[in-house]
Amino acid sequence: MNTSNTRQEHKGVRFMVKENCELMIFLMTKMSGISRTKVKNMLSNGLVWVDDEVVSQYNFMLQPGMQVRIGKKEEKRKFTSKWMRIVFEDKYIVVVEKREGIVTNSPTDEVSIQRVLNNYFEFTRQRCRAHTVHRLDKHTSGLLIFAKDKKISFMFEKNWKDIISDRRYVAVVEGFMEKEYGTVESYLKDNRMFVSYSSDTDDGGKHAITHYKTLKRKPDFSLVELRLETGRKNQIRVHMHDLKHPIVGDEKYGSTSDPIKRVALHAYKLSFTHPITNEELSFETPIPTNFMQLL
Numbered sequence: 001m002n003t004s005n006t007r008q009e010h011k012g013v014r015f016m017v018k019e020n021c022e023l024m025i026f027l028m029t030k031m032s033g034i035s036r037t038k039v040k041n042m043l044s045n046g047l048v049w050v051d052d053e054v055v056s057q058y059n060f061m062l063q064p065g066m067q068v069r070i071g072k073k074e075e076k077r078k079f080t081s082k083w084m085r086i087v088f089e090d091k092y093i094v095v096v097e098k099r100e101g102i103v104t105n106s107p108t109d110e111v112s113i114q115r116v117l118n119n120y121f122e123f124t125r126q127r128c129r130a131h132t133v134h135r136l137d138k139h140t141s142g143l144l145i146f147a148k149d150k151k152i153s154f155m156f157e158k159n160w161k162d163i164i165s166d167r168r169y170v171a172v173v174e175g176f177m178e179k180e181y182g183t184v185e186s187y188l189k190d191n192r193m194f195v196s197y198s199s200d201t202d203d204g205g206k207h208a209i210t211h212y213k214t215l216k217r218k219p220d221f222s223l224v225e226l227r228l229e230t231g232r233k234n235q236i237r238v239h240m241h242d243l244k245h246p247i248v249g250d251e252k253y254g255s256t257s258d259p260i261k262r263v264a265l266h267a268y269k270l271s272f273t274h275p276i277t278n279e280e281l282s283f284e285t286p287i288p289t290n291f292m293q294l295l
Helices: 003-010 023-030 036-044 113-123 150-158 235-242
Strands: 014-016 048-050 067-070 084-089 093-098 141-147 164-174 181-190 196-199 206-217 221-228 265-273 280-284
Touching: 023 036, 023 048, 023 067, 084 113, 084 280, 093 113, 113 141, 141 150, 164 235, 181 235, 196 235, 206 235, 221 235
Parallel strands: 141 265
Antiparallel strands: 014 067, 048 067, 084 093, 093 141, 164 221, 164 265, 181 196, 181 206, 206 221, 265 280
């Protein structure tokens, strides 16, 4: 069978995934007679789409409910993803803006920003992998740094306080914030259900400091800027709960409203010294439109 004709026949066709399977195996099963080399060429040329995103990893793990489509050469375009956009990139690091609803990284087959980035590196023929420098919660959007090798990731980890000069978030919280600004300081620990809680005394928890500034307020909701002095798990979410102003949509930490169908927390500003070039870098993203619609 002519494998070129096989590919032509399937252009634009969508295949529904019904069980866990590697992308290479799935394509060879659906496109009877096609060779592994042809499939790899299709992947490297950006002609395979999974849930409307270009995927170039032959061992990408498909999950039930996903859709695979064979694209056309004329629709080939630069890498795009519904989960992130690249804000800055050089040969050492990449800064992305993450959407809510996706984890930073995962040891399982769950889709993650790290996995999307690795797919991007393969698509652009870069011989590197994405190494996590810091994390954002699944339900938090905003700026994230990834290193392109372990050595640089370790430099961030070892010198975090010296490298990072500013990290700020914006959040919409429930209620009318009385104070213009303030600081929350406590010790954070996880309970048996892995929910973080706050203590005024050092009972083995991690010291956490959050500075806040009220930007805008109405009777039902307030827009708050938050600056982290430390970076603990769920720190902002716990501290806003401590202030009795939980973040909108954050049911886990006391919210009773969900008008925009997401946790209203966004990492909007990030400033740091490049660990290799020593350049001072600063990035800022707009406050999400649906945040402002509440105020």
